[in-house]
Amino acid sequence: MQYRWNWNILFVEPYFGWLLAGVKWTLLVAGAAWIIALAIGCTIGVMRTLPSRMARAIGTAYVDLFRNVPLLLQLFLWYFVLPELLPASLGHWVKRDLAMPEYWFSVVGLGCFTAARIAEQVRAGIESVGHGQRMTAAASGLTTAQAYRYILLPLAARNVLPPFTSEALNIIKNSSLALTIGVLELTGQSRQIEANTFQGIEALTAATVLYAMLTLCVITGMRVVERQATIPGTLARG
Amino acid sequence: MISALTVRIPTAVAPRVQPTMISMNGVSKRFGSFEVLKNCSVDVGKGEVVVVCGPSGSGKSTLIRCVNGLEAFQAGSITVDGIKLGHSTTDLTRLRRRIGMVFQHFELYPHLKVVDNITLAPIKVLGRARAEAEAKAMALLKRVGLAGKADAYPAQLSGGQQQRVAIARGLAMDPLVMLFDEPTSALDPEMINEVLDVMTELARDGMTMIVVTHEMGFARRVANRIIFMDQGQIVEDVETQRFFANPGSERAKQFLSKILNH
Numbered sequence: 001m002q003y004r005w006n007w008n009i010l011f012v013e014p015y016f017g018w019l020l021a022g023v024k025w026t027l028l029v030a031g032a033a034w035i036i037a038l039a040i041g042c043t044i045g046v047m048r049t050l051p052s053r054m055a056r057a058i059g060t061a062y063v064d065l066f067r068n069v070p071l072l073l074q075l076f077l078w079y080f081v082l083p084e085l086l087p088a089s090l091g092h093w094v095k096r097d098l099a100m101p102e103y104w105f106s107v108v109g110l111g112c113f114t115a116a117r118i119a120e121q122v123r124a125g126i127e128s129v130g131h132g133q134r135m136t137a138a139a140s141g142l143t144t145a146q147a148y149r150y151i152l153l154p155l156a157a158r159n160v161l162p163p164f165t166s167e168a169l170n171i172i173k174n175s176s177l178a179l180t181i182g183v184l185e186l187t188g189q190s191r192q193i194e195a196n197t198f199q200g201i202e203a204l205t206a207a208t209v210l211y212a213m214l215t216l217c218v219i220t221g222m223r224v225v226e227r228q229a230t231i232p233g234t235l236a237r238g
Numbered sequence: 239m240i241s242a243l244t245v246r247i248p249t250a251v252a253p254r255v256q257p258t259m260i261s262m263n264g265v266s267k268r269f270g271s272f273e274v275l276k277n278c279s280v281d282v283g284k285g286e287v288v289v290v291c292g293p294s295g296s297g298k299s300t301l302i303r304c305v306n307g308l309e310a311f312q313a314g315s316i317t318v319d320g321i322k323l324g325h326s327t328t329d330l331t332r333l334r335r336r337i338g339m340v341f342q343h344f345e346l347y348p349h350l351k352v353v354d355n356i357t358l359a360p361i362k363v364l365g366r367a368r369a370e371a372e373a374k375a376m377a378l379l380k381r382v383g384l385a386g387k388a389d390a391y392p393a394q395l396s397g398g399q400q401q402r403v404a405i406a407r408g409l410a411m412d413p414l415v416m417l418f419d420e421p422t423s424a425l426d427p428e429m430i431n432e433v434l435d436v437m438t439e440l441a442r443d444g445m446t447m448i449v450v451t452h453e454m455g456f457a458r459r460v461a462n463r464i465i466f467m468d469q470g471q472i473v474e475d476v477e478t479q480r481f482f483a484n485p486g487s488e489r490a491k492q493f494l495s496k497i498l499n500h
Contacts, residue, residue, distance in 0.1 A: 140358070
């Protein structure tokens with residue numbers, strides 16, 4: 001097979017613009033999904049450690065539901081199935097009037113899926129603080145809410161920083177699945193370049209390099225955060 | 239039901255004039271089918287120092303954790319300074335404000351400076367102003383011999399220093415009672431005395447204390463009474479001197495012979 005290499009294709013319009021747009025949408029999907037994942041994940045993770053049996057049961061149900069179904073299938077369920085199950089008027093609005101439904105459903109789908117993973121890390125982070133600190137806080141008269149606010153969560157936050165870095169990387173990479181429901185994020189754009197120019201190797205290489213650059217930025221940023229959060233007198237991590 | 243094992247020796251001294259601070263009556267606790275506490279009854283008067291000793295797993299720690307509601311119990315009643323610990327309705331926060339507690343593993347909050355460890359509960363639970371709480375913390379640090387360590391983090395202190403901070407943290411709430419749960423068991427031998435000295439001074443100042451410990455020297459010097467526990471029961475509850483001179487039960491004799499012979 002003769003393959004005609006042409007790296008220049010990546011730097012000419014419109015393809016260069018397509019790649020930039022891909023980066024933009026990857027960041028928009030991953031960033032918005034990350035906010036949802038953190039909000040739901042931290043809430044569910046805390047619920048799984050509360051004294052209330054009810055709260056723990058809800059948390060466990062959430063994690064079991066979203067962690068045990070493949071992400072790709074979840075995106076399909078959100079995008080193709082959920083609008084049919086909504087009340088008629090709401091379903092109508094979603095299908096007819098909602099701008100960029102593929103974007104919003106991929107954000108929600110990816111966010112809810114990642115939240116289940118975040119929740120498990122938050123739970124582990126709180127549990128690893130130890131029963132002793134919880135007991136000490138209670139013995140000094142702090143309420144459960146105060147114990148979480150001043151003791152358990154600040155310590156758990158330090159425990160979960162390293163796994164959160166992994167999750168941030170995962171959410172960037174997993175956002176590529178949004179192309180299956182029509183979001184032209186980075187992977188989607190590179191495939192579009194391939195379809196238009198037959199320069200598939202160049203296009204996919206560009207996507208690979210761009211993903212690596214995005215994730216390296218995240219890693220570098222999280223290192224700084226981890227260093228800032230180190231408690232004096234303890235062994236520094238990272 | 240009074241357990242057959244319980245030996246209550248009538249005290250020779252005049253009845254205590256101090257009001258009762260802690261009163262436990264027939265307290266029983268079980269984990270599943272395992273009885274951790276069996277029908278335990280203890281009265282502790284104001285200003286009294288009571289040492290609880292006994293073999294591992296005899297229920298000593300569980301007993302004092304019942305006093306501030308860290309452990310629930312299934313039967314019996316506990317009253318602390320007039321507040322009754324029921325099964326669910328007690329205002330635990332109000333009760334715990336009055337009881338300081340020191341744990342075996344110090345349990346200082348590692349992310350907070352020493353001074354913030356001490357002021358957290360006074361500010362958040364008692365609603366004291368920060369300046370007032372900090373002034374008090376400084377005075378307490380001086381009292382436990384750590385005046386210069388206010389801005390250190392727990393991990394920068396030795397075990398003995400950490401435990402003294404923990405005592406200061408307990409005292410910062412102006413407690414009516416201090417509970418000590420094996421406060422020296424996790425310490426290097428060299429550091430045990432610096433903690434015991436602080437506790438001795440506290441006892442001299444009239445603090446009501448219940449101390450779970452294996453430090454029999456401390457018990458002999460400081461305690462008014464010794465409670466000896468075995469298998470969840472209070473086997474002896476007697477004056478300190480009598481306990482060491484002539485323990486009433488065979489089990490306590492065995493225990494003492496093992497613990498005092500080295």
